[in-house]
Amino acid sequence: MKVLDLVPQCIRSLPNYVPGRLMEDVAEAMGLSRVIKLASNESCLGPSPKAMAAIKDALPGLGRYGDADSRRLRLALSEHLGIDPEYILAGNGSSEFLVLMSHALLGPGLSAVMSRPSFILYASNAQATGADVFEVPVTDKFGHDLPAMLAKADSATRLVFLDNPLNPTGAWLTAGEIDDFLAELPETSILILDEAYTDFSRQARPDYRKLLAAGRVAVLRTFSKIYGLAGLRAAYLLADPDLISSLNKIRQPFNLNLLAQAGAQAALNDRDHLTNTLKATWASLDCLRAELPALGLPVHPTEANFIMAGPVSMGAEALEAALLRHGIIIRSLSSFGLTGHVRITGGRPAENEALIKALRKILA
16 A cells, blocks of 8 residues: 555545745856846735835734734724625635635535636636536637636536636637526535736726625635735635635634735735836836837737637747747746647736837837
8 A cells, every 4th residue: 555545546646736936046057147027927016115024013923823813904904895894704815715615515416617718726626626617618719708607507516616817818708608507506606706816907997896695606815916915825715705614613723924914004005006016017018019019920819817819829838948048037837738828927027028128020
């Protein structure tokens, strides 16, 4: 008997999560002094100065346990969102909520439905419970195929995942589309609406209060993207209080560390930095939309802080490798099943300029 034989097959067969390349690793491997990372959809302006100051002020308290329930952050979110704190759960990145929801609601004989491609942790966490996983291919416009997803949902379906905007394509669902989809879902299904990138959208956003009133919707939000705190792993879940109460029973205590709570609360209150981040992101995306097609890289509509481009004539992985030699990291989408396409995060003006300059040399 080997140790691996004791691990269930549903876990043994899981693919490993493939993170973006570290800037330090690329700099060392390529012998570069400067590396530009446009691969992981991080904020182009980074964290709020107020968040940085709050984190610094919290450092002397590291010898003590923090607030196990993130009470102050939840109260700040309650005021910010206009909903009661009992609807809010704070956590260690949205990925923690995916683990908790799968652990609480899935198992053998049950199922989950999501798009392919989408965030890989939807499928992997569902599969780890022994549940059936149905990954529905996106449409020819790279958006969620809602009718096909509904066709896969039945009385055994407990979780249905919609990321809006969809990662890695940037496709967007309107509030009406989400309402109609929810109305057609079986009553035994909970819709998990992942809004990691929704703050970047220029479109009218779904009313989360209306969605929460339905009782079968859980909304994922993160401080990693527009708030620029990816390294802190701070996030929150909005859901029916009964579901929040159940998830509280199985989450780890002190799941959101002291520094993450302090930084997230300060970031939430810095509206000026949020506005500046939006302006910088939209300007960056407009630049990429204007420049990339002229270089032979078709771009697809996006409501996130990244652009999907392709098909790439030389191949997505070859382009990714060529840009690495110029000290620029982008993301080939081959691991997402979108062979020939790349994902590029909107960067600062100098970063976008360096990218365009390198692409001109590579694609000439």
